Amino acid sequence: MDKSNQAAEAVREAADDLAVVHTVLDVQVPAEARNEEVDQALAQADQLQEQLDKSVELLQDVTKTLEAEVKNRAT
Template identity: 45%
Template structure:
């Protein structure tokens, strides 16, 4: 008897594979943004003397640090999503 779920399973497998590829690309983009923001943070924090800083600049420096941390957490979460998708894809392929 033919497997009536085969086309749907194949379609689901392709969807999981596509989601995996897209999540890896997003992870790479977020990682790059976090790295670039970390550089901006260091330049602002170390490149501007304490005497030349304004309250606005100090807030901006703090914000760059907080945003970089959020992006890094997002990278970690995207890594977990990619791992879960890979596991699911391997299960479907078996």
């Protein structure tokens, strides 16, 4: 379970880092200076953020399930 918690935390940190990168790009690169590639990168960053958020939720669910199974086996 510790590994599952560590994995969830690592994914959460990656998601946070990606959000910072996205925000910096979105704020610091003016719309008139953006090209199609920058816009695509921002859109992809949004998609990756969503995937990472879902992965964190899934890992948290797995951890809860494992914890419940350990409790059930201990009783």
